[in-house]
Structure formats: structure tokens, C-alpha cells
Amino acid sequence: MQTRTLRSLRRIALLALVSVAVTACDDDDDPTGPPSAAGTYNIASIQQEGLAACTLGTTGCTIENTGTEVIVVEDGQLVLSANGTFTIVVNGTVDDVDEELGSASGTWVRTQNGVTLTVTGFPVPVAGTFSTAAAEELVFTVPASLFSDTATGNVTITFDKQ
Numbered sequence: 001m002q003t004r005t006l007r008s009l010r011r012i013a014l015l016a017l018v019s020v021a022v023t024a025c026d027d028d029d030d031p032t033g034p035p036s037a038a039g040t041y042n043i044a045s046i047q048q049e050g051l052a053a054c055t056l057g058t059t060g061c062t063i064e065n066t067g068t069e070v071i072v073v074e075d076g077q078l079v080l081s082a083n084g085t086f087t088i089v090v091n092g093t094v095d096d097v098d099e100e101l102g103s104a105s106g107t108w109v110r111t112q113n114g115v116t117l118t119v120t121g122f123p124v125p126v127a128g129t130f131s132t133a134a135a136e137e138l139v140f141t142v143p144a145s146l147f148s149d150t151a152t153g154n155v156t157i158t159f160d161k162q
Contacts, residue, residue, distance in 0.1 A: 036082075037110050037130075041138055041159035043076035043090070048144055049153030060092055070095055078138070078159050080108050086117055114138065128159075136161035 046061040047053035054061035060074040076090035086108045090101040106119040114129035115138065128138040138159045144152060 037108075037115050037138075038080050038082040039136075040162045041078040041080070042162055043073065043078075043157060044137070044160040045158045046073060047156045049155070053156075071101065073101065076101075076159075080115065084108060131158070 043056055045053050045055045056073065056075060060072040062070060062072050070093075072093045073090060074092040076088065078086065078088045080086050084107050085105065087103065087105045089103045091099070092101045093099065094101070104119050104122075106117060106122075108115050108117045111127070114127060116125050116127045118125045126140070126142075128140045131137045131139050138161075140157045140159070141154050142157065144155045
């Protein structure tokens, strides 16, 4: 039971940081990315530092394999609503059992080159940046320790606007 609770807390923290990982300075009058950040973004890829990028597709992306538990992200969606609120839901499997890996909601604001998300109940905002001026792609970098107590480095998660 305690292992399950730790897993749940780790997932909540992960979603909170993914949701808040997009920070930027908004002092510039020439923002990077699309004119409107509002919309639906799907997880496109996940890359753990030192490993090859994994593009979500028919097999999903393994983000934790501790020898006792395997978590695979199969899909995820970040919705930035025009009213300044957001929701994120990530689905996948834990040890081959389908689950919602986590969800979160809160508020967001457009910044110079991305968005900043403030997750309800989480004290630290998370920032993401648009990959290029023309791309409608948000990139978040979060600590790998959110996925596993033994993981090191960072994990980069890319969302594509639909």
C-alpha cells in the first residue's frame, strides 16, 4: 500500500512539474511561437537524458523500469483553454495494466517564448517553451527523479499542438 501511495505522489509531482515546466520572460514584444497558445497539445515524444528519444506511437514510451515496476506512457493531452485554465491527463500502463497515470489542472499565462502553468495545489509554477518561432510545439524539461527514486538527469517531454 505504501509503495502504491509513493507511486501516486510521484505521478502527481511529475504532472505538476510537467504542467509548470514551461517558463519564460515576457518582457519582449516579439514572442516566439504561435500568436495564440490556447489549444490542445498531445505528448509527441519523451527523452531521458543520455537515452534516445522515444516517439509516442503504437508501443508507448517506457519512462521507468526499476526492475519491480514498468511505467509506459501511451498518450497524454494538455489543454490550454482560452479562459486561462488548463488540464493535463496522461494515460499508460503500470506493469501492463492500463491506468490514468495522472492528471492536473490550474491556470496558465502566455510568456515571451512559451507558457507558464500554475497547478492547483502545487506551489511552484512550471514553464514550457515553444521550440521555434513557427512551431506549435511545447517542450518541457523535468527532473528524471520524478519518475524513479534512482533516476538521474532530466526528462524532456514534447507536446505538439493539434
